[in-house]
Amino acid sequence: MRTRFQQGLDELRARLLRMGGLAEQAVDRACQAYQDRDLKRCHLVLENESQINAMEREIDELAFDLLAMQQPMAVDLRFILAVTKINSDLERVGDQAVNIAERVMDMAELPVVELPVDIPRMAAASSAMVRRALESFIEGKAELAQAVLEMDNVVDRMRDEAFITLVKTMNEQPEKTRQALDALLVARNLERVADHATNIAEDVIFWVRGADVRHNVPQEPAAAAQEVPEAR
Amino acid sequence: MGVGIQVDKLNAWFGKTQALYDISINVSANHATAVIGPSGCGKSTFVRCLNRMHETIPEARAAGRVRIGDIDVYNGTSAVQIRRRIGMVFQKPNPFPTMSIYDNVAAGLKLNGFRNRKQLDEIVQRSLTYAALFDEVKDTMHKKSGASLSGGQQQRLCIARALAVEPEVLLMDEPCSALDPISTGKIEELIFQLKEKFTIVIVTHNMQQASRVAEFTGFFLLGKLIEYDKTEKIFTNPSDKRTEDYITGRFG
Numbered sequence: 001m002r003t004r005f006q007q008g009l010d011e012l013r014a015r016l017l018r019m020g021g022l023a024e025q026a027v028d029r030a031c032q033a034y035q036d037r038d039l040k041r042c043h044l045v046l047e048n049e050s051q052i053n054a055m056e057r058e059i060d061e062l063a064f065d066l067l068a069m070q071q072p073m074a075v076d077l078r079f080i081l082a083v084t085k086i087n088s089d090l091e092r093v094g095d096q097a098v099n100i101a102e103r104v105m106d107m108a109e110l111p112v113v114e115l116p117v118d119i120p121r122m123a124a125a126s127s128a129m130v131r132r133a134l135e136s137f138i139e140g141k142a143e144l145a146q147a148v149l150e151m152d153n154v155v156d157r158m159r160d161e162a163f164i165t166l167v168k169t170m171n172e173q174p175e176k177t178r179q180a181l182d183a184l185l186v187a188r189n190l191e192r193v194a195d196h197a198t199n200i201a202e203d204v205i206f207w208v209r210g211a212d213v214r215h216n217v218p219q220e221p222a223a224a225a226q227e228v229p230e231a232r
Numbered sequence: 233m234g235v236g237i238q239v240d241k242l243n244a245w246f247g248k249t250q251a252l253y254d255i256s257i258n259v260s261a262n263h264a265t266a267v268i269g270p271s272g273c274g275k276s277t278f279v280r281c282l283n284r285m286h287e288t289i290p291e292a293r294a295a296g297r298v299r300i301g302d303i304d305v306y307n308g309t310s311a312v313q314i315r316r317r318i319g320m321v322f323q324k325p326n327p328f329p330t331m332s333i334y335d336n337v338a339a340g341l342k343l344n345g346f347r348n349r350k351q352l353d354e355i356v357q358r359s360l361t362y363a364a365l366f367d368e369v370k371d372t373m374h375k376k377s378g379a380s381l382s383g384g385q386q387q388r389l390c391i392a393r394a395l396a397v398e399p400e401v402l403l404m405d406e407p408c409s410a411l412d413p414i415s416t417g418k419i420e421e422l423i424f425q426l427k428e429k430f431t432i433v434i435v436t437h438n439m440q441q442a443s444r445v446a447e448f449t450g451f452f453l454l455g456k457l458i459e460y461d462k463t464e465k466i467f468t469n470p471s472d473k474r475t476e477d478y479i480t481g482r483f484g
Contacts, residue, residue: 071439074470
């Protein structure tokens with residue numbers, strides 16, 4: 001048993017989960033800020049971004065050290081590669097939360113208007129995807145990750161619907177254009193959060209099963225055996 | 233050109249102790265195949281069965297079928313004939329210490345009665361070139377002894393010596409375990425080039441080395457072949473839990 005290596009892997013997992021917690025919290029805070037026009041929460045999201053960025057660097061450094069010093073193989077190699085990619089996606093989730101917070105800060109200066117879009121519902125769906133993608137990572141279960149992939153279409157449809165209804169609003173009620181545009185950008189940010197959750201789920205599947213399921217092209221474990229000389 | 237190796241239900245014993253159990257494997261011609269596994273798993277015994285060196289140990293025996301190209305190793309072919317077609321390089325470089333570099337390479341041919349000096353010169357030069365040693369020894373190969381070379385050069389000399397008799401298969405039993413990283417790098421580069429002309433089977437404890445030089449890898453455990461697949465599959469996503477436990481260091 002390679003005790004030091006195992007400790008390194010455990011540390012990497014723990015740090016990624018802390019990073020996941022911060023990213024998830026940032027999205028929740030930004031969405032809550034949208035609902036309540038809460039500038040205090042917006043500032044919290046902006047302040048925490050630097051913490052997420054710092055964690056991204058720390059996780060990458062640790063992963064880099066483990067690759068260089070421990071020469072991981074098979075499931076361990078897949079785990080470290082998956083962690084580095086999930087790390088990057090979580091940082092981008094944090095960025096999307098910042099974008100939402102900035103939209104809310106813009107909207108706060110404008111009169112509140114009724115808009116035909118259910119941003120809280122979309123926020124709940126996107127947050128749930130991030131949460132479940134991280135759960136699939138914690139549990140190491142490809143089935144949980146697979147369920148996240150299937151949720152992505154739902155959020156995409158919400159974004160499409162938001163686009164149609166908000167453009168219509170802008171055409172028919174030009175006085176609501178700025179608010180509608182902010183809501184449209186928030187919908188776009190939430191859809192990107194869902195995309196990152198999908199990437200995380202794909203990376204979990206790669207780690208657990210060794211299968212590359214990106215871009216809707218399922219590819220079972222690398223190096224198919226068709227050219228392997230027979231061994232019986 | 234290299235030839236393929238077909239092994240069918242190969243069993244081997246040391247006295248009453250069985251070392252290999254029903255090994256069946258097809259080794260591709262002109263490829264490098266790595267054999268990995270923990271100490272005592274039978275990987276060296278396996279390669280020594282391929283050229284019938286196993287039977288040189290008292291009370292050791294083997295049974296089963298091994299075909300190398302068109303010859304049946306255990307049926308109707310002499311061990312000497314087989315070893316002419318299968319070169320072997322060992323863990324520790326073992327040049328003939330009293331012979332010059334040139335004579336080391338020419339030794340196998342001379343032993344077989346080869347006397348044509350001009351052709352001998354050509355073969356020695358070609359073998360040293362294949363082994364990526366010629367440029368380093370061309371001015372001194374008649375004067376200096378094989379033992380005067382560095383460890384890495386000695387191992388390349390042994391490879392040149394093995395190649396001089398124009399084998400079809402080259403067996404390498406941990407050829408870099410006594411070498412520094414630079415010499416190891418040279419041997420690995422050499423293996424890559426030699427595949428074009430020879431079939432290579434390499435036993436190694438160094439999994440990074442297996443992953444660097446071999447297209448196919450077999451994992452042995454307790455005398456059994458547990459998994460045999462493309463090297464990238466073995467090292468990124470092996471099918472058998474025991475293979476994964478071994479290559480990730482979770483054994484024991």
